[in-house]
Amino acid sequence: DTEVTQTPKHLVMGMTNKKSLKCEQHMGHRAMYWYKQKAKKPPELMFVYSYEKLSINESVPSRFSPECPNSSLLNLHLHALQPEDSALYLCASSQDRRGRSYEQYFGPGTRLTVT
Amino acid sequence: AQRVTQPEKLLSVFKGAPVELKCNYSYSGSPELFWYVQYSRQRLQLLLRHISRESIKGFTADLNKGETSFHLKKPFAQEEDSAMYYCALNTGGFKTIFGAGTRLFVKA
Numbered sequence: 001d002t003e004v005t006q007t008p009k010h011l012v013m014g015m016t017n018k019k020s021l022k023c024e025q026h027m028g029h030r031a032m033y034w035y036k037q038k039a040k041k042p043p044e045l046m047f048v049y050s051y052e053k054l055s056i057n058e059s060v061p062s063r064f065s066p067e068c069p070n071s072s073l074l075n076l077h078l079h080a081l082q083p084e085d086s087a088l089y090l091c092a093s094s095q096d097r098r099g100r101s102y103e104q105y106f107g108p109g110t111r112l113t114v115t
Numbered sequence: 116a117q118r119v120t121q122p123e124k125l126l127s128v129f130k131g132a133p134v135e136l137k138c139n140y141s142y143s144g145s146p147e148l149f150w151y152v153q154y155s156r157q158r159l160q161l162l163l164r165h166i167s168r169e170s171i172k173g174f175t176a177d178l179n180k181g182e183t184s185f186h187l188k189k190p191f192a193q194e195e196d197s198a199m200y201y202c203a204l205n206t207g208g209f210k211t212i213f214g215a216g217t218r219l220f221v222k223a
Contacts, residue, residue, distance in 0.1 A: 004158075031209060042201055042213035043159070056209055090159065094209075103149065104211065106159040 002027055004107035006091050012113045015081060021110045023074040023091030031055075031096035032074040033104065034066060037088040049074060050096050081114045088112070117142050119204045119214035127220045128192050136187040136217045138176075138202030147205040148185040150176055151213070154198045162187075162200070172196070192221045 004025045013019050023032065031050050035043035048056035049068040057066075063085075065077040074091055088111050092104040118141040128134050140146055150162040163171045165178040165185060176187045185202060202214040 033209070040216075042216055045210060048209040050209065096209075103161040103164060105161075108158045 002105070004091055004093055004105050006089075006107035006110050008110055009108070010111045010113075012115060013078065013081065014115055015083070017081075018077070018079045020078065021076040021089055021091075021112075023076075023107055024072055025093040025105070026072055027093060027105065028071075029093035029095055029105070030071060031094045031102075032068060033090075033092040033094075034074070034076050035090040035092065037090055037109070039087075043090055047076075078112075081112075083114050086112055086114045117204060117206055117212055119202050119212050121200075121202055121214035121217050123217045124215070125218045125220065127222060129222050130194055131191050134189050134192040134196070134219065134221075136200050136202075136219065138185045138187065138214060140183050140185065140202075140204045142183075142204060142206055144206060146178075147207075148176075148178055149203040149205070149211070150174070150185075150187050151201045151203055152198050153201070159201070192219075194221045194223055197221045 007022045033048050034046040036046055037043045045058050046060045047066040052068045063080050067075040088109040090109045091107040094104045095102040120139045122137050149164045151159050152162040153159045174189045176185050178185050197220050199216050199218050201216045204212045
């Protein structure tokens with residue numbers, strides 16, 4: 001299995017809702033990423049997990065809460081979002097070897113709309 | 116500051132014409148550079164990376180450290196090459212910085 005899967009594909013939520021985005025990979029990758037992509041813009045890194053530990057948090061507001069329950073799963077918990085948080089949320093994974101970068105494999109994304 | 120610049124938002128060429136998508140980077144160390152591509156309604160995927168020096172789908176890219184460039188080239192564009200192309204810079208570790216992207220449109 002060489003794919004990163006993401007659920008749901010689309011999500012519409014109100015500003016008071018709590019929802020979660022899910023990401024899964026079975027390539028044995030030990031680094032997993034969350035990106036935010038606004039329309040016609042490049043992906044912006046939000047979080048990176050390495051060996052299930054949070055390695056990078058790009059000063060993301062606390063209304064976004066990542067979780068890595070095991071080496072294959074990555075969640076993004078959402079609470080009290082703002083309309084400007086509407087975007088495509090991409091998950092990616094890669095190998096993890098200190099000091100070197102590897103290609104990232106991206107999921108198809110979850111299109112989030114906050115009303 | 117580390118930065119990736121793709122000066123063209125849109126590049127339109129005729130089928131069979133050569134194409135060059137420009138990418139310049141700003142980084143004082145030894146960079147690792149990538150080109151990612153996103154075809155319509157498909158996920159973002161790696162096209163090529165400079166360390167492998169390979170040709171994928173007829174595309175090549177050479178790292179020019181003197182000019183801090185990593186331009187993507189193809190001698191004869193095909194309609195199926197129409198997509199969004201992102202140049203990306205990794206400086207070691209997990210952070211990859213993406214350029215703003217260039218939309219390539221290949222006309223029949």
